[in-house]
Amino acid sequence: MMALPLRTWVIPVTVVTLTLAALAYAGIGLDEDRIREYIRLTSGSSVLLFALAWSASSLNTLLPESRWRPVLRARRRIGIAFAISHTFHLIGIIALYEIARGGDWGDFEFLPGAAIYAVIYAMAFTSNDASVRLLGRNWKRLHTVGGLILWGAFTVSYIGKISEYGFAQHYLFSALCVALVVVRIMAWRKR
Helix, strand or coil, rough: CCCCCCHHHHEEEEEEEEEEEEEHHHCCCCHHHHHHHHHHHHHHHHHHHHHHHHHHHHHHHHCCCCHHHHHCCCCHHHHHHHHHHHHHHHEEEHHHHHHHCCCCCCCCHHHHHHHHHHHHHHHHCCCCCCHHHHHHHHHHHHHHHHHHHHHHHHHHHHHHHHCCCHHHHHHHHHHHHHHHHHHHHHHHHHH
8 A cells, every 4th residue: 555645644634633632622621721732732733843844855965865855845735734733823822812811912022923923924825836936046045044033933932931831842842943953054064
């Protein structure tokens, strides 16, 4: 039996899984703790999808003839799945402020998050061949700089939350973010 390529199932699986998770959390009641759990869940799924998309080329360079080639071929769709996952994350943040905080947005820092989501959506909406042709070299610039911005946002967010919350997830994903840049540098030096 032939396995389906990663690029075929990564987006539908992401949507279905996060939709089911949202429904499960909604079914057991939406209080602040559950919404925060959901936000951590979607943050985790987002950083894992981002890590796959952002490291695919580097891992393929460092490990030629490896099993990373299918990930490299599916990189754009993995990136779109990341954007979808982070949209679910945004829905969780909105739910936190609307339900758990009664719509009090007084301490919400809108601009940094809006800038990050603008980068995410710009990259997602240009993850197709037509955009590559239309933007030319600027497509690579957008995705290179955008990836660095997103990596920085994840790194700062996870490392910053270690002292505040100290969840194992924050330690694990902080280490993943550091490893990502090490892999990128190693691949850059090898090229």
